[in-house]
Amino acid sequence: MGLFSRKPKPQNSKITQVKNAISASGDSIFGSSISEAGTVVNERTFMQTATVFACIRVISEHIASLPIHIFEQEESGVRLRPQHHLYELLQYEPNPEMTSNTFRQTLMSHLLIHGNAYAQILRNGAGKPTALYPLMPQKIRVWRGDDGEIYYTYFPDYDDRKININSSGGITLHRNNVLHFLGLSPDALIGYSPLTMARQMVGSMIATEEFSASHFKNSACPSGVLEHTQTISDHDNFRLDWDKLHKGTKNTGKIAILEKGLTFKQMSLTPEESQFLGTRKFLRDEIAGWFNVPPHMIGDLEHATFSNIEHQSLAFVKNCLTPWIVKLEQTMRQKLLMPSEKGRYFIKFNLDGLLRGDYETRMKGYTLGIQNGFMCPNDIRRLENMNEIPDELGGNKFLVNGNVTELKNAGIAYKNNEEADTQNE
Numbered sequence: 001m002g003l004f005s006r007k008p009k010p011q012n013s014k015i016t017q018v019k020n021a022i023s024a025s026g027d028s029i030f031g032s033s034i035s036e037a038g039t040v041v042n043e044r045t046f047m048q049t050a051t052v053f054a055c056i057r058v059i060s061e062h063i064a065s066l067p068i069h070i071f072e073q074e075e076s077g078v079r080l081r082p083q084h085h086l087y088e089l090l091q092y093e094p095n096p097e098m099t100s101n102t103f104r105q106t107l108m109s110h111l112l113i114h115g116n117a118y119a120q121i122l123r124n125g126a127g128k129p130t131a132l133y134p135l136m137p138q139k140i141r142v143w144r145g146d147d148g149e150i151y152y153t154y155f156p157d158y159d160d161r162k163i164n165i166n167s168s169g170g171i172t173l174h175r176n177n178v179l180h181f182l183g184l185s186p187d188a189l190i191g192y193s194p195l196t197m198a199r200q201m202v203g204s205m206i207a208t209e210e211f212s213a214s215h216f217k218n219s220a221c222p223s224g225v226l227e228h229t230q231t232i233s234d235h236d237n238f239r240l241d242w243d244k245l246h247k248g249t250k251n252t253g254k255i256a257i258l259e260k261g262l263t264f265k266q267m268s269l270t271p272e273e274s275q276f277l278g279t280r281k282f283l284r285d286e287i288a289g290w291f292n293v294p295p296h297m298i299g300d301l302e303h304a305t306f307s308n309i310e311h312q313s314l315a316f317v318k319n320c321l322t323p324w325i326v327k328l329e330q331t332m333r334q335k336l337l338m339p340s341e342k343g344r345y346f347i348k349f350n351l352d353g354l355l356r357g358d359y360e361t362r363m364k365g366y367t368l369g370i371q372n373g374f375m376c377p378n379d380i381r382r383l384e385n386m387n388e389i390p391d392e393l394g395g396n397k398f399l400v401n402g403n404v405t406e407l408k409n410a411g412i413a414y415k416n417n418e419e420a421d422t423q424n425e
Contacts, residue, residue: 039206041199043113043138049205051284054298055291060108062321063328064101067091067350084345085128086336094119094132106134107181108324112291114138115183115191118152120173121335129336132179141170142180142190150175150189179335181328198290205283292320317354325349352383373400 039045047053068091070084081087094103103119111117118135141153153170183191288295294312295302332347362384369375378388378395389395 039203039210041195041203041206043195045206046113046195046202049202049209049287051205051287051298052202055288055293056109056112058293058297059112059291059320059324060105062354063108063324063349064105066325066354068100069348069350070345071348072345081345086347089129089132090332090336090347096131098134103132103134110134110137111181111183111191111324113193113195115185115193115195116140117181119179120154121177121179123177127338135178144189152178152180176335179331181331194290198287201283201286201290205280205287208280208283314355317351321354322351325351370399371401373398 047056068087070081070087070090071078072081072084090100092100094100098106107117107119114137116137118137118140119132120135121129122131122133124130135154139155141155142150143153144150152173152175154173155170182188183194185191284298284300285295288298288300294316296309296312297316329347329349333342336347337345366375366380366383369380370377376396376398381388381395
């Protein structure tokens with residue numbers, strides 16, 4: 001049951017006859033990696049774009065930092081089961097080489113870049129998962145055999161060359177041994193690649209940054225005209241001499257000495273124009289919207305205020321992280337829980353830490369919980385990572401505000417008081 005252990009191929013399944021084999025590489029599905037702006041958009045240049053890197057980092061870091069719990073559904077309610085065999089695997093150490101944080105951040109970055117994330121599942125003799133190893137999405141081909149089952153062929157020696165499903169050297173794994181997190185998909189076999197779908201937008205951003213860098217390389221003076229009253233015979237050498245003396249940031253501010261009859265007319269842009277602030281801001285917002293990340297999460301505080309930044313952070317959890325987390329939870333339940341466990345156990349990320357408000361807001365919420373009897377003091381102390389109050393001191397008592405009663409009982413207390421006063425007289 002070692003890493004990349006081969007599973008016997010089904011008798012009626014032949015790789016050479018597969019008609020709907022699908023490449024996991026977005027480039028091989030959607031064509032060239034050259035954008036309309038003339039820039040190359042591949043995984044390296046995609047991640048070198050500041051806004052893309054920031055969005056992927058923010059989403060993957062948040063999901064990687066969340067606790068993962070295993071719960072059991074009982075008649076009396078839901079109970080946390082840290083002794084379950086998957087708890088250590090998912091929460092702390094998916095394999096001897098990685099922590100859970102590293103493992104999840106790696107898979108999320110694959111998912112956000114390629115639209116697919118894969119991990120091989122190693123199992124013991126009883127079929128229980130014992131380790132999870134991430135697989136590079138560019139090296140995997142997904143296909144459906146003649147038996148109707150889904151298979152994953154992994155090519156360890158893939159080196160950016162175009163390969164097809166018939167290439168030799170691949171290791172085929174059954175779908176039960178691959179943890180496949182799928183993004184937006186047209187066929188539920190493979191997800192669309194954001195790297196490819198956002199190629200034109202990211203290509204424009206790369207072109208803008210390259211053009212801006214070129215201006216700064218020339219001291220923000222992209223071009224100029226040298227005029228002379230006479231004819232200059234050796235234009236090339238004259239231009240080279242001029243560039244050597246005056247071009248580049250190291251020569252900024254130096255005094256230009258012009259020969260008799262020679263004048264220089266500068267053709268430059270303003271600092272705001274040379275940085276293309278408007279274009280870059282527009283593309284930055286477009287990319288942030290593509291990943292559904294609020295601008296303030298990637299360093300854009302232009303519209304952030306003390307009154308709205310908390311709500312924007314909550315919106316990030318609800319609108320961006322939650323859909324990804326539901327996808328992760330359901331995929332892990334499907335692939336990692338044993339068939340006999342699926343009716344009793346479930347896997348859940350704990351979002352409480354990200355959804356918590358400020359201290360004053362939390363205390364007001366806890367007060368309502370105590371007064372209305374659906375929280376006890378120890379419930380609150382556990383949420384705040386505080387030691388519990390002993391039972392004999394009332395740590396587990398549920399209280400309720402005494403001035404609330406049923407409508408039919410309204411006035412009974414006053415009637416009893418009047419009867420008591422009459423008897424005392």
